[in-house]
Amino acid sequence: MIRTSAVTPLTKIRRTLSSTPGGSKFREEKILVTVRMRPLSRKEQAMYDLIAWDCVDEHSIVFNNPNHERPATTYTFDKVFSPTCSTQKVYEEGAKDVALSALTGINATIFAYGQTSSGKTYTMRGITENAIKDIYEHIRNHQERDFVVRVSALEIYNETVVDLLNRESGSLRLLDDHEKKGTIVEKLVEEVVKDGQHLQHIIRICEAQRQVGETALNDKSSRSHQIIRLTVQSSLRESSGCVKSFIASLNLVDLAGSERASQTNADGTRLKEGSHINRSLLTLTKVIRKLSEGKRSGHIPYRDSKLTRILQSSLGGNARTAIICTMSPALSHVEQTRNTLSFATSAKEVTNNAQVNMVVSDKRLLKDLQKEVARLEAKLQSPESSSSSCLKSLLLEKDLKIQQMEREMEELKRQRDLVEYQLEEERKSHKAQKGLDQCGPSCQVVRCLSFPDEDQSASGKTTPVTRPRNAVGRQAMVRQSATSTDPSMLVHEIRKLEQRQRQLGEEANRALEVLHKEVSSHRIGSQETGDTIAKLLSEIKDMQAISFISEEIVIGDKTNLMEEITRLKTQGSTIESLEKKLESVQESIDQLVSSFASSKETPECKTQSKKKKFLPFAVSNNANMQNIIRSPCSPLSTSRKMEYELENKVPENKDALPSSDTLPRPFQATPVKDRPPASQQSNSVNVKKMQRMFKNAAEENIRSIRAYVTELKERVAKLQYQKQLLVCQVLELETVAGTDEPNIIDQSPSKPWKLKFEDERKQIVMLWHLCHVSLIHRTQFFLLFKGDPADEIYMEVELRRLTWLEQHFAELGNASPALLGDEPAGTVSASVKALKQEREYLAKRVSSKLTADEIESLYSKWEIPSGGKQRRLQLVNKLWTNPYDMEHIKESAEIVAKLVGFCESGEQSKEMFELSFANPSDKKSWMGWNLISNLLNL
Numbered sequence: 001m002i003r004t005s006a007v008t009p010l011t012k013i014r015r016t017l018s019s020t021p022g023g024s025k026f027r028e029e030k031i032l033v034t035v036r037m038r039p040l041s042r043k044e045q046a047m048y049d050l051i052a053w054d055c056v057d058e059h060s061i062v063f064n065n066p067n068h069e070r071p072a073t074t075y076t077f078d079k080v081f082s083p084t085c086s087t088q089k090v091y092e093e094g095a096k097d098v099a100l101s102a103l104t105g106i107n108a109t110i111f112a113y114g115q116t117s118s119g120k121t122y123t124m125r126g127i128t129e130n131a132i133k134d135i136y137e138h139i140r141n142h143q144e145r146d147f148v149v150r151v152s153a154l155e156i157y158n159e160t161v162v163d164l165l166n167r168e169s170g171s172l173r174l175l176d177d178h179e180k181k182g183t184i185v186e187k188l189v190e191e192v193v194k195d196g197q198h199l200q201h202i203i204r205i206c207e208a209q210r211q212v213g214e215t216a217l218n219d220k221s222s223r224s225h226q227i228i229r230l231t232v233q234s235s236l237r238e239s240s241g242c243v244k245s246f247i248a249s250l251n252l253v254d255l256a257g258s259e260r261a262s263q264t265n266a267d268g269t270r271l272k273e274g275s276h277i278n279r280s281l282l283t284l285t286k287v288i289r290k291l292s293e294g295k296r297s298g299h300i301p302y303r304d305s306k307l308t309r310i311l312q313s314s315l316g317g318n319a320r321t322a323i324i325c326t327m328s329p330a331l332s333h334v335e336q337t338r339n340t341l342s343f344a345t346s347a348k349e350v351t352n353n354a355q356v357n358m359v360v361s362d363k364r365l366l367k368d369l370q371k372e373v374a375r376l377e378a379k380l381q382s383p384e385s386s387s388s389s390c391l392k393s394l395l396l397e398k399d400l401k402i403q404q405m406e407r408e409m410e411e412l413k414r415q416r417d418l419v420e421y422q423l424e425e426e427r428k429s430h431k432a433q434k435g436l437d438q439c440g441p442s443c444q445v446v447r448c449l450s451f452p453d454e455d456q457s458a459s460g461k462t463t464p465v466t467r468p469r470n471a472v473g474r475q476a477m478v479r480q481s482a483t484s485t486d487p488s489m490l491v492h493e494i495r496k497l498e499q500r501q502r503q504l505g506e507e508a509n510r511a512l513e514v515l516h517k518e519v520s521s522h523r524i525g526s527q528e529t530g531d532t533i534a535k536l537l538s539e540i541k542d543m544q545a546i547s548f549i550s551e552e553i554v555i556g557d558k559t560n561l562m563e564e565i566t567r568l569k570t571q572g573s574t575i576e577s578l579e580k581k582l583e584s585v586q587e588s589i590d591q592l593v594s595s596f597a598s599s600k601e602t603p604e605c606k607t608q609s610k611k612k613k614f615l616p617f618a619v620s621n622n623a624n625m626q627n628i629i630r631s632p633c634s635p636l637s638t639s640r641k642m643e644y645e646l647e648n649k650v651p652e653n654k655d656a657l658p659s660s661d662t663l664p665r666p667f668q669a670t671p672v673k674d675r676p677p678a679s680q681q682s683n684s685v686n687v688k689k690m691q692r693m694f695k696n697a698a699e700e701n702i703r704s705i706r707a708y709v710t711e712l713k714e715r716v717a718k719l720q721y722q723k724q725l726l727v728c729q730v731l732e733l734e735t736v737a738g739t740d741e742p743n744i745i746d747q748s749p750s751k752p753w754k755l756k757f758e759d760e761r762k763q764i765v766m767l768w769h770l771c772h773v774s775l776i777h778r779t780q781f782f783l784l785f786k787g788d789p790a791d792e793i794y795m796e797v798e799l800r801r802l803t804w805l806e807q808h809f810a811e812l813g814n815a816s817p818a819l820l821g822d823e824p825a826g827t828v829s830a831s832v833k834a835l836k837q838e839r840e841y842l843a844k845r846v847s848s849k850l851t852a853d854e855i856e857s858l859y860s861k862w863e864i865p866s867g868g869k870q871r872r873l874q875l876v877n878k879l880w881t882n883p884y885d886m887e888h889i890k891e892s893a894e895i896v897a898k899l900v901g902f903c904e905s906g907e908q909s910k911e912m913f914e915l916s917f918a919n920p921s922d923k924k925s926w927m928g929w930n931l932i933s934n935l936l937n938l
């Protein structure tokens with residue numbers, strides 16, 4: 001963290017223009033950067049959000065760290081406007097000067113930048129209104145000049161440029177304007193404006209045309225970037241008769257706001273819009289960052305987005321530019337606000353090179369010429385001009401007039417070239433002069449245009465370093481892990497997990513092969529059953545193919561962790577496919593079970609098929625699975641519960657178990673000893689009995705495979721969880737390795753555990769909310785970890801995992817649709833969908849898990865209107881919705897716990913959070929196999 005200059009007097013910070021000798025023909029100046037903080041919104045107030053920022057003076061803003069762990073970060077800008085500042089003041093001090101440059105032939109751009117709902121549209125509306133008022137006042141006060149004002153307006157929506165004055169023209173093309181080194185929007189309509197009122201009217205029409213949509217953060221969120229361009233041309237006929245015109249454009253830009261899908265709850269269209277918005281803002285940020293580094297000559301990625309292409313001349317080019325960065329004061333938006341302030345800090349360093357755009361008005365002369373010609377022609381056609389002599393003289397007069405005008409035009413063109421030549425010469429001499437200066441050219445610009453304070457210049461740093469929350473907040477922990485964890489160990493652990501993943505697939509395969517043999521050798525079940533098992537086999541083989549890991553990769557000391565992470569990231573989809581395959585295997589098994597069940601007619605079988613309804617993973621519950629499987633600790637996802645519900649028989653003959661060491665114990669073929677000898681098959685009673693016996697054995701086998709697949713799913717989920725942990729651990733290691741900043745956190749006195757626990761719990765609750773984590777997972781975690789000192793490691797790991805997840809989601813939000821495939825940011829929307837399904841699942845359990853009295857008292861406590869529809873779902877939809885209110889969280893957890901039958905049970909449950917990376921084979925063997933082996937001991 002770097003402390004930027006504190007209080008700087010306005011006179012110093014006003015980064016004045018350098019004008020050329022002999023008049024202000026061109027100027028080099030830095031972008032004027034101001035920051036406006038809006039008041040807390042109603043929503044933020046209702047959520048008891050805290051104010052995280054202080055405007056300490058007119059130029060500085062400081063982060064109010066609620067934890068008071070570190071010295072506050074101060075950011076300094078040309079002007080900082082507190083929540084009580086009026087838009088009039090923002091205009092006067094942050095935009096007016098730049099806006100009115102357009103009246104003197106200098107291009108100007110004013111834009112608002114900031115997170116969604118931070119107040120960009122609100123601010124730009126006021127700026128535009130005030131600018132229009134001042135422009136027309138200026139026109140009234142300068143009657144000696146002729147003014148022509150034209151307006152055009154466009155929006156960039158999902159990377160498509162649309163004319164707001166003529167939507168019908170569809171998507172507009174951008175063309176390069178080589179002469180002006182800018183971009184032309186083809187076929188963009190320009191309206192000539194009559195007066196201020198007319199202009200306001202046109203702008204209102206444009207606003208109504210703009211793409212606006214509702215998001216969780218803003219009821220009327222602008223979903224596009226809007227650019228209103230006013231072109232002002234003013235002409236003056238000088239005493240010499242020469243007409244000189246100034247022509248310049250004023251761009252009023254209201255950008256769409258950067259957003260996090262997790263905060264806006266964006267889905268479908270909104271999500272797609274959001275990713276386009278974020279992508280073009282990312283390009284804008286890159287352009288600003290490059291320009292701020294003084295890389296004007298290097299490649300600046302203007303062409304990477306339509307926004308930067310259109311604004312090219314306003315970013316480091318021929319224009320004066322003012323940026324108003326808008327921000328929310330809320331603590332919940334602190335990360336986004338930091339990003340905005342970081343953007344603003346870079347923008348401060350960008351230098352523009354504005355020029356006076358003077359035109360010698362050929363067009364005006366042509367107009368005069370046309371008028372004159374028209375007059376003469378009219379005269380020619382009049383009855384008085386019928387005589388030939390008159391006609392001849394008129395024609396002569398006309399020719400003379402044309403010749404005279406052509407000469408005049410030539411002269412004016414010559415004068416224009418001369419002026420341009422002089423300007424070019426002035427520019428060159430100005431540059432040469434700067435080159436002679438001891439400090440060098442850039443130094444002079446800095447000295448004259450900006451005034452960094454002594455601290456900054458001494459340190460050589462002017463940009464406050466903003467880190468991601470996790471990197472700052474948990475630096476101490478990272479340091480610890482950095483010293484205690486060997487990177488190659490981590491890679492090794494990752495490989496071990498992957499190895500285990502493959503083994504699981506192989507085990508499932510072997511189990512199915514046994515079953516297949518069983519079914520075909522005893523002709524149990526129908527042809528369909530055999531087919532289903534064959535399908536299962538191929539599915540599990542596919543699953544193995546997916547999880548195949550190249551053996552060629554050698555784990556050495558020098559393993560490149562970043563490469564490892566990249567590989568793991570690309571495997572994200574592999575794990576997803578594995579989950580899908582498991583889903584499909586589960587479905588096939590369910591079909592198999594039902595085909596067996598339907599072929600049985602015995603009463604005991606009926607009982608079994610009834611029992612099947614209570615199995616947690618019946619086909620009808622598959623939708624819930626996706627959600628549940630994401631959480632490694634959901635009580636419903638444990639196969640144990642299912643096994644308890646399976647019919648269990650006491651073994652009668654343990655010796656009968658075949659000893660195969662290639663198979664997991666329970667999955668042995670039906671004992672040969674128990675098979676009916678061929679001679680006995682004539683005895684119909686015995687045959688029936690035997691057949692029933694085998695049928696039972698096969699059926700139990702299928703059930704056990706089902707339980708096994710469930711277990712597999714759970715292990716895959718755990719694997720994914722462990723991978724997440726490893727990935728973030730490796731990333732943190734890399735971050736720590738790549739920084740040479742002093743460890744600020746390490747120096748601060750450590751907090752008492754109780755306070756730290758409360759603080760971390762709040763962060764975890766917030767991250768659960770932001771990442772749409774399963775409610776069952778939240779409940780279990782919340783109820784299990786209550787501040788015991790031994791919980792510290794679990795808390796840290798959960799926090800890390802969630803922080804990583806949140807960043808991952810945010811990156812998905814920034815990624816281009818091309819990278820994300822057909823459904824952008826699929827993981828975020830999948831999480832939202834899964835959470836919705838989980839709520840529906842929980843709602844279904846309300847009647848069976850709570851008494852009528854309990855339900856009624858909950859309805860009244862949670863304000864569910866009587867007589868309303870789907871009251872159970874309404875109730876569940878209210879659970880876990882307010883991450884700021886710990887009482888609400890506690891009550892929500894208690895209700896969810898009742899609904900899923902979760903009871904707090906010490907260490908064993910905690911173990912489900914799988915913190916150690918010990919080889920899974922070192923752990924207790926899976927209970928399921930023992931149970932199944934008992935079943936086979938008929």
Ligand SMILES: Nc1ncnc2c1ncn2[C@@H]1O[C@H](COP(=O)(O)OP(=O)(O)OP(=O)(O)O)[C@@H](O)[C@H]1O
Pocket residue numbers: 037038039041083114115116117118119120121122123218220221222223255256257258326
């Ligand atoms: N300075 C302010 N004072 C009072 N209210 C404000 C201020 N700035 C913004 N608001 C209010 O905050 C809400 C969001 O503002 P606005 O729509 O301008 O945000 P935005 O940054 O343009 O959002 P988006 O990027 O989603 O379009 C609006 O209701 C607006 O009236």
